[in-house]
Amino acid sequence: MSPVIPIQADVGCQDAPVLRERGQREVFCGLTGIIWLHRKMQDAFFLVVGSRTCAHLIQSAAGVMIFAEPRFATAILDERDLAGLADAQDELDRVVQRLLSRRPDIRLLFLVGSCPSEVIKLDLSRAASRLNQRFSPQVRVLNYSGSGIETTFTQGEDACLAALAPTLPSLPTVSVSSQPELMVVGALADVVEDQFQRLFQAMGLSRVSFFPSRSATNLPAVGPQTRFLLAQPFLGDTARALEARGAQRIAAPFPLGAEGSAAWMMAAAAAMGIDPDKAAQAIAPARERAEQALSVHRARLSGRRVFFFPDSQLEIPLARFLSRELGMQLVEVGSPYLHRTHLAEELALLPSGTFLSEGQDVERQLDRCRAARPDLVVCGLGLANPLEAEGMTTKWSIELVFTPIQGFEQAGDLAALFTRPLHRRQLLAA
Amino acid sequence: MQLTLWTYEGPPHVGAMRVATAMRGVHYVLHAPQGDTYADLLFTMIERRGERPPVTYTTFQARDLGGDTAQLFKDAAREAYARFQPQALLVGASCTAELIQDDPGGLAAALNLPVPVIPLELPAYQRKENWGAAETFYQLVRTLAVKPAQPRLRGTVPRCNLLGPTALGFRHRDDLREISQLITQLGIEINVIAPWHATPADLARLADADFNVVLYPEVAQTAAAWLSRSFSQPATRTVPIGVRATREFIAEVATLAGIDPDLASAQAHSRSTWYAESVDANYLTGKRVFVFGDATHAIAAARVAAQEFGFEVVGLGSYSREFGRELRAAAQDYGLEALITDDYLEVEAAMAAALPDLVLGTQMERHMAKRLGLPCAVVSAPVHVQDFPARHAPQMGFEGANVLFDTWVHPLMMGLEQHLLGMFRGDFEFHEDAAPSHLGHATPAATSSVAAVAPNAVAAAAAAVTAVTTAPADAAAATHSAHAADAAVGGDAAPIAVPIEPVTSTAPWSADAEQELRKIPFFVRAKARRNTEAYARIRSLPLITLETLYDAKAHFSR
Numbered sequence: 012m013s014p015v016i017p018i019q020a021d022v023g024c025q026d027a028p029v030l031r032e033r034g035q036r037e038v039f040c041g042l043t044g045i046i047w048l049h050r051k052m053q054d055a056f057f058l059v060v061g062s063r064t065c066a067h068l069i070q071s072a073a074g075v076m077i078f079a080e081p082r083f084a085t086a087i088l089d090e091r092d093l094a095g096l097a098d099a100q101d102e103l104d105r106v107v108q109r110l111l112s113r114r115p116d117i118r119l120l121f122l123v124g125s126c127p128s129e130v131i132k133l134d135l136s137r138a139a140s141r142l143n144q145r146f147s148p149q150v151r152v153l154n155y156s157g158s159g160i161e162t163t164f165t166q167g168e169d170a171c172l173a174a175l176a177p178t179l180p181s182l183p184t185v186s187v188s189s190q191p192e193l194m195v196v197g198a199l200a201d202v203v204e205d206q207f208q209r210l211f212q213a214m215g216l217s218r219v220s221f222f223p224s225r226s227a228t229n230l231p232a233v234g235p236q237t238r239f240l241l242a243q244p245f246l247g248d249t250a251r252a253l254e255a256r257g258a259q260r261i262a263a264p265f266p267l268g269a270e271g272s273a274a275w276m277m278a279a280a281a282a283m284g285i286d287p288d289k290a291a292q293a294i295a296p297a298r299e300r301a302e303q304a305l306s307v308h309r310a311r312l313s314g315r316r317v318f319f320f321p322d323s324q325l326e327i328p329l330a331r332f333l334s335r336e337l338g339m340q341l342v343e344v345g346s347p348y349l350h351r352t353h354l355a356e357e358l359a360l361l362p363s364g365t366f367l368s369e370g371q372d373v374e375r376q377l378d379r380c381r382a383a384r385p386d387l388v389v390c391g392l393g394l395a396n397p398l399e400a401e402g403m404t405t406k407w408s409i410e411l412v413f414t415p416i417q418g419f420e421q422a423g424d425l426a427a428l429f430t431r432p433l434h435r436r437q438l439l440a441a
Numbered sequence: 442m443q444l445t446l447w448t449y450e451g452p453p454h455v456g457a458m459r460v461a462t463a464m465r466g467v468h469y470v471l472h473a474p475q476g477d478t479y480a481d482l483l484f485t486m487i488e489r490r491g492e493r494p495p496v497t498y499t500t501f502q503a504r505d506l507g508g509d510t511a512q513l514f515k516d517a518a519r520e521a522y523a524r525f526q527p528q529a530l531l532v533g534a535s536c537t538a539e540l541i542q543d544d545p546g547g548l549a550a551a552l553n554l555p556v557p558v559i560p561l562e563l564p565a566y567q568r569k570e571n572w573g574a575a576e577t578f579y580q581l582v583r584t585l586a587v588k589p590a591q592p593r594l595r596g597t598v599p600r601c602n603l604l605g606p607t608a609l610g611f612r613h614r615d616d617l618r619e620i621s622q623l624i625t626q627l628g629i630e631i632n633v634i635a636p637w638h639a640t641p642a643d644l645a646r647l648a649d650a651d652f653n654v655v656l657y658p659e660v661a662q663t664a665a666a667w668l669s670r671s672f673s674q675p676a677t678r679t680v681p682i683g684v685r686a687t688r689e690f691i692a693e694v695a696t697l698a699g700i701d702p703d704l705a706s707a708q709a710h711s712r713s714t715w716y717a718e719s720v721d722a723n724y725l726t727g728k729r730v731f732v733f734g735d736a737t738h739a740i741a742a743a744r745v746a747a748q749e750f751g752f753e754v755v756g757l758g759s760y761s762r763e764f765g766r767e768l769r770a771a772a773q774d775y776g777l778e779a780l781i782t783d784d785y786l787e788v789e790a791a792m793a794a795a796l797p798d799l800v801l802g803t804q805m806e807r808h809m810a811k812r813l814g815l816p817c818a819v820v821s822a823p824v825h826v827q828d829f830p831a832r833h834a835p836q837m838g839f840e841g842a843n844v845l846f847d848t849w850v851h852p853l854m855m856g857l858e859q860h861l862l863g864m865f866r867g868d869f870e871f872h873e874d875a876a877p878s879h880l881g882h883a884t885p886a887a888t889s890s891v892a893a894v895a896p897n898a899v900a901a902a903a904a905a906v907t908a909v910t911t912a913p914a915d916a917a918a919a920t921h922s923a924h925a926a927d928a929a930v931g932g933d934a935a936p937i938a939v940p941i942e943p944v945t946s947t948a949p950w951s952a953d954a955e956q957e958l959r960k961i962p963f964f965v966r967a968k969a970r971r972n973t974e975a976y977a978r979i980r981s982l983p984l985i986t987l988e989t990l991y992d993a994k995a996h997f998s999r
Contacts, residue, residue, distance in 0.1 A: 035517070036500045040476025060442075062536035062565060064477060067451040071487070072479045087443045090566045093540070102442035109444055113786075126474045126537035129503070159476025160503040160537070374524060393481035393493065400491030 023359035027367055029349060034372025037393050038322060038347050040159030042125060043072055044167025047413060048223070049082040051198045055227040056117040057083040058110060059157070060103065060135060061125030072392075082117075084110060088127055099131075103138050104145075107152075117150055119227035121171065124156035151227075153178065163347040165245040165323045165412065168198055172223060175230065176252035179222070182234030191236050191283055193219045194258065196250070197243030200415035201225060206297075207266075207418060210276060213293035214285050233258050238282045240275065242266060242417060244357070245324040247350050264356040266417045267325075267425060268332035269301035274356070297419035304423025305336055311430045313338030318380050320390035321345035321371050322408035329389070329411065331360045337426055341365050342385045345376060387433060404432045447785045447805050449760040449823055453563035453573025454535045455480055460577040460660075461531055462494040462608035466640040467581075468527035470518045472510070472538035472545050475500045487826050488609050497521035501538070511543045518549050522556070529557045529585065529641040531577065536565035557641065559584050569783075571659040571735065571761060574607055578636055579663040585644040588671065593649060599698035600630045600650045604665055604676075605657035606637040611738065611822040613637065615835035616656060620681065623838050624654065627691065629698050636660075648672045652697040656680070656837070658737055659761060682741035683749055684714050684842045711839035713846035717750050728853065731756035731797040733780070733788055733806050734821025736764030738836070740771045742801045742820045745845055747775060756780065756795045758788065785809075796975055796997075799853055804828075814971055816852035820845075948977045950985045957987055972997045 042065055045057045059065050066085035086106045092099040103122075111117060120142075122135045135154040142152040155174035157167040182192065193216055195207060204221050211219045220231030222239075235257035241250060242265070250260055263278030264271050273294060280290035317339050319326045326346045333339040341361070345368040351358070368376070373394075380388060381401070388398055388405045395405045406429055416425040450456075454471060461469040462484055471477070477498055484494045499517045501510050522530060532545040546560025559580050563573045603620065606613035617637060624631055632650035633643045653668055653676040655661045665676040675697055681690035688704060695702035716722060730752045732743045736759045746752040757772045758780030765781050772779035780791050789809045792800060800810040800817040804825045810817035819828065820836070835841040950958070954973075961969050969990075976993035977985050 034500065035478070035498050036475045037478050037481065038475060039479055040474070042476070043479075062452065063448060063450075063569065064452040064454075064536050064565070066445050066448045067455065068476070068479045070447055071451075071483055081446070084444060084446045085448075087445055087448075088566060089443065090564075092442055093566060099442070106442050106444045126476070127540060130506070130537055130540045158503075159474040160501065160506070163475060374520075391482075392486050393478060394485070396485040396489060396491060397493045 022363045024361040024363060024365050024367060025355060025358045027358070027361075027363065027365065030366070030368040032368060032370045032372040032375065034370075035374065036163070036347070036371045037320065037373045037391050038371065039072060039164040039391070040068070040126070041157035041162030041164065041167030041170055042069055042123060042159075043164055044157060044171060045069060045083045045123065046072075047198060048168060048171055051225065052119070052223055052227045053082070053225070054116070055082065055119040055121060056110070056114065057121045057123055058107065059083065059085040059123045059125055060128045060133065061085060061088065061123075062127045063087055065125045065127075082114075088131075093131060099133055100138055100141075103133075104142065107142055107146075111146065111150060120150055120152045121174070122152065122154040123171075124154065124158055126158045126160050129156060129158045129160060151178070165243070165325075166248075166348070168243070169246050169248050172196070172246065173248035173252045175223065176233070176249060176256065179230050179256070180232040181256075182232045182236055184234075189236050190218070191238045192234075193279055193283055194231055194233065194237050194239040194253075195219065195221045196239050196241050196253065197246055198223055199242050199417055203415045203418050203421065206420055207276075210294055210297060210419075211279070214276070214280055214290045215293075216279070216283055216285065238279075240279045240282075241353060243325075244328055244350065244353055245348075247353065250353065260353075262356055264331070264360060265325075265328040267328045267422075268336045269298050269305060269419060269422050270336055271328060271332055272301065272417070272419050272422065273298050294419070301419035301422035305426055308423065308426035308430050309337050311433065312426065314340065315386040315433065316340045316342050316383070317387045317389065317429070318342040318383060318385035319344045319346075320373075320376060320380075320388070320394060320408070321347040321368070322389075322391050323412050324348060324350070325408075325411055326389070327354050327357045327361070327367075330365070331357050332425070333429065334362055334365075335360060336422075337429070339387075339429075342383045343368060343376075343379060345369070345371060347371070387429060389429075404436045406432050443784070445785065449783050449785070449803065449805065450570035451480070451483075451823075452536055452565050453568045453570060453576070454533060454561075454565065455483070456570040456573025456575070456660075457531065457533060457561055457563060457577040458484075458494055458496055459570075459574050459607040459609045460581065460636045461496065462490075463606065463610075463636040464581075464639050464641075466528035466642070467495060467531060468521055468525045468529075469494075469496045469531040469533070470514070470521050470545070470549070471496055471498050471533055471535055472514050472517075472543060473498045473500070473535035474537045475502060477535050477537075483609055487824060488829055489826070490608070494608070495525065495527070497525075499538070506541065510538075510541055511548055514543055514545055514548050515552060518545075518554075519552055522552075522554050527556060529559060529581070530554060531559050531561055531581075533561035533563055534565075539565050557584055572763060574660045575663045578604075578607075578660055579667060581636070581641075582644055582647065582664040583667060585641050586647040586668070586672075587645045589648050592673075593651075595651060595699075598628070598630050599652075599700060600632045601694070601698070602632050602647055602650045602653045602668075602674075603634045603637075604653050604655050605659075605661035606634070607657075607660055609824055610657065610660075611735075611824055611828055612834060612836045613657070614829075615833050616837040616841065618833065619835040619838035619840055620654070620656060623681075623687075623691070624694065627694065627698070627703065628700060629694065648674070650674060652676065652694075654694065658764070659735055680737050680741055681837045682738070682841060683745035683845065684708070684711060684839065685748060686741060686744065687838055687842065708839050711842060713749065713839075713842040716846050722850075725850065725853070726751050728752045728798040729755045729795070730799045730801055731792050731795050731806075732820070733758045733760075733792075733800075733802045735759060736761035736768055738821035740767060741836075742845075743771060743775065745842070746801065746849070749842070750846075750849070752799070755797050756791055758782065758791065796972065799849065801849065814967065818849045818852050820849075947974045948982050948985050951987070954985050954987045954990050957990055969994070 092102055122139050124135050139152045139154040153174045155170040222231050224230055233256045237258035238261050239253055239258050240261045244265055261278050261282040264274045266272040266275040276294055324346055326344050330341050330344040334341050343366045349369045388403050389408050392407055395407050398405050415421050461467050481493055484490045497517055499513050501513055532549040534545055549558045606617045633647055653665050653674050655665045655676050668674045669676055677693050679690040679693050681687040691702045730746045732739050739759045743754045743757045747754050754775040757777055759768050760783040768779040792809055800806050800815050801820045803821050803823055807817045807819055834844050973990050973993040977989055
């Protein structure tokens with residue numbers, strides 16, 4: 012089996028025009044990233060400094076209401092805080108003090124900026140450094156912004172990791188002969204991380220780290236020897252922050268589907284100087300399993316038309332997976348933001364002529380969607396039921412963020428996420 | 442700044458959305474940043490509406506702040522009008538837009554739209570969801586209701602308006618059906634129901650009724666008070682939750698309508714009174730209940746619990762600060778001080794201190810109760826997807842009282858079953874490791890469902906959304922029927938995995954006390970253990986002895 016992606020006559024979408032829209036967006040703000048980040052880093056705590064809306068958002072949006080005490084909270088701004096800013100800093104100290112006395116298990120505390128705290132220019136980095144002095148070494152305090160005026164949905168993870176990146180320990184000083192080290196960047200389910208770890212090991216790569224790590228107190232080291240591989244397409248700022256530490260990004264498609272996962276791992280192997288045949292051999296059994304798992308779904312999905320509303324920035328890699336590995340036709344692929352550099356390999360693999368859109372005017376996009384009558388619509392939670400009521404079949408895009416979908420062993424699960432709604436409609440129609 | 446882990450109410454603009462979404466022919470243009478559109482999914486996912494709420498957000502971004510966000514608002518309002526052609530337009534700002542002070546009202550007025558434009562001033566840093574709903578409804582009524590040139594003449598058939606039901610309301614859909622039926626049965630005509638499915642044109646003819654029925658004071662009282670001042674329409678004060686309150690409501694409505702109430706036919710299908718009196722309901726006697734919710738539901742629940750079920754109310758509270766006076770008065774009836782707070786942590790502390798047999802609360806109290814191992818029934822918003830059941834499940838009227846009986850009594854161990862278990866204690870089938878019959882041949886659920894949830898972090902979060910079925914939670918909490926619904930939404934998957942730190946350390950058990958504890962039937966053993974430990978903790982006892990066990994038993998068997 013060839014690990015190399017077959018060269019096609021198709022020229023891809025690297026230079027394809029993109030419809031850029033400004034209007035109402037049906038996209039979560041970056042605060043929502045907390046929902047999976049607090050599960051990933053179980054010793055970290057997220058304190059949103061914002062309004063009642065922010066508190067309401069994270070409790071309602073996540074599991075459409077997850078109650079019980081989580082590792083996130085909101086410091087709700089009130090009128091007194093808006094009146095004088097010096098006061099707000101004191102208030103924040105008081106709230107953090109109360110939080111830390113209630114939860115002495117907190118080791119890493121993120122102060123998360125929101126729309127109101129950005130607009131009133133509440134200086135959270137000053138607050139973080141002051142609190143750091145006060146509570147270190149027991150607690151480390153960092154800050155980032157998850158505000159909706161600056162971030163959409165998954166960009167919250169980007170902002171969080173970008174805030175963490177400067178605090179990563181340094182790799183020992185470089186000597187000319189020192190070996191490159193591989194760092195996988197982006198929150199992955201632990202089970203996926205373990206699978207990747209094993210495959211890299213089989214390739215002969217033992218020095219592999221993951222960022223974010225499962226524990227906030229045990230972060231991976233970074234330095235000029237670091238070659239990092241993005242596991243998620245929405246990590247622009249994080250990549251920049253790691254590059255500032257001397258690390259180099261490995262260009263690759265994203266590890267979705269059999270082909271994507273293979274290309275992603277082979278890119279890492281090439282960058283780390285692993286013999287391509289040996290690397291291909293190491294991943295061959297897993298790749299074969301993945302292809303086998305996909306063939307079942309291919310029969311169901313092939314020829315079906317899919318429409319993507321923008322949500323997580325995973326849309327381009329998903330569209331590539333659906334079109335190349337499952338034979339689906341892409342009606343429109345909308346993304347909240349298109350990072351041309353990080354997605355270059357993905358765009359090259361999209362069929363030329365794919366309708367790409369960036370940003371959103373939801374009403375116009377709905378008009379296009381209704382006119383096109385696709386077989387499957389991938390969209391956010393706010394749109395899914397209304398579109399179902401109009402007779403369309405939908406897939407909630409948020410599931411693609413919360414479910415482990417990366418890697419060979421998950422390729423079949425990923426495809427199943429798209430077949431299930433179609434299958435369900437069929438069952439109910441029968 | 443207030444530290445919150447959870448909030449009972451959303452911001453006031455969500456209250457405005459609930460009113461706008463309930464109505465027809467109204468559109469709301471909300472000056473708000475990207476991300477505030479999350480509120481849409483409250484309606485499409487929690488309430489399972491087949492349409493989006495009639496709201497257009499301006500979705501401004503950081504780069505717009507230096508520029509002209511006012512223009513953005515005007516464009517959005519103009520386009521929303523052109524696209525949706527509403528009969529009336531609501532305009533307002535969310536918390537962030539309030540800070541940039543663009544004045545949506547003034548901007549919208551400048552557009553000269555051919556329909557009424559109603560500006561909403563909802564101070565997001567002072568007020569909350571229910572206040573926002575009340576203010577929005579009041580502004581709509583004030584602007585749109587037309588004062589007749591001549592005072593209204595009473596017709597042969599009395600007429601009323603039903604005020605208060607909104608979108609995303611706790612059982613509003615079902616209450617409305619129940620109360621409309623009741624009113625019609627009494628021979629009273631319903632003029633307008635609002636905001637539920639009312640158009641601006643409907644609001645215009647509010648004056649054409651003899652009186653108003655206020656179903657949800659949190660939403661409708663401000664508007665009803667204005668209607669009473671402006672159109673001399675009296676309004677009802679009784680909320681018909683529970684059999685007694687429903688009877689009083691009928692009497693009140695009949696007086697306002699000037700008719701003789703026909704109670705007999707109205708309560709033909711009322712079962713809850715007889716059920717509560719029946720002999721197997723003996724075990725309900727004196728059960729200690731803790732009540733917390735919105736003011737209307739909390740006050741009603743406490744009354745039903747005390748007067749209709751024979752429970753003892755040991756805690757009564759609400760997050761509705763606007764109704765503090767009513768709450769304090771109600772609490773006094775039970776010799777209690779009302780707990781008026783929106784601080785989840787305070788409620789939890791009060792609940793833990795009261796150690797009730799049953800909690801009647803919101804979804805949040807349900808989770809607190811789960812942590813404390815207490816049975817719980819949900820009686821009030823904030824709403825959860827399970828509060829929109831497919832079946833008809835009102836809280837109001839006689840059928841509502843039947844629903845209350847079922848949903849409050851089920852979480853308590855069934856009395857008859859309890860007696861039988863006691864009689865057959867020691868039977869080989871009734872040992873503590875035997876799985877309950879309704880679980881088939883399954884092995885007993887693990888004591889901690891932490892293990893049942895995927896050990897991997899992100900997958901656990903995934904479970905929250907992907908509807909991975911969670912294992913039945915621990916026995917005490919499993920009594921609540923909510924779990925099935927929960928698993929379906931996955932609302933519980935992640936939190937179960939959150940480790941809970943013990944609040945304070947518990948005294949060790951002496952060997953003989955431990956042995957004595959084992960003699961207690963297994964289905965009440967956990968409770969006995971918990972009560973004894975709490976008793977020991979409160980008194981800072983260093984060791985739980987046989988004496989402590991029986992002291993605690995005496996203490997709690999009130």
